[in-house]
Amino acid sequence: MTKADIVSKISDKLGMEKTDVQATVESFMNEVKDSLETGENVYLRGFGSFIVKTRAEKTGRNISKNTTIKIPAHNIPAFKPAKIFVDGVKSNVKVK
Numbered sequence: 286m287t288k289a290d291i292v293s294k295i296s297d298k299l300g301m302e303k304t305d306v307q308a309t310v311e312s313f314m315n316e317v318k319d320s321l322e323t324g325e326n327v328y329l330r331g332f333g334s335f336i337v338k339t340r341a342e343k344t345g346r347n348i349s350k351n352t353t354i355k356i357p358a359h360n361i362p363a364f365k366p367a368k369i370f371v372d373g374v375k376s377n378v379k380v381k
Contacts, residue, residue: 320335321336324337334367335362337363338360338362343355
């Protein structure tokens, strides 16, 4: 499902203009992104949490030159789904 699909479904369900829904979805995504960029986590009860995870420094390999490289510690955005969300997917989606 794409962002356009989400906008279309919400527009159909609520009877709103697609441009209004598009602006709302864009605003939501920008707020989540801006919050994570400032180190603030976003918690949506019943859905999940958008969090900033810290990755520790580690040693990697440059295969083409056969050398080791040091990968510095860094932060990455992550999503942790709520338990009710995970349970719903487990019970409704067939294993392939």
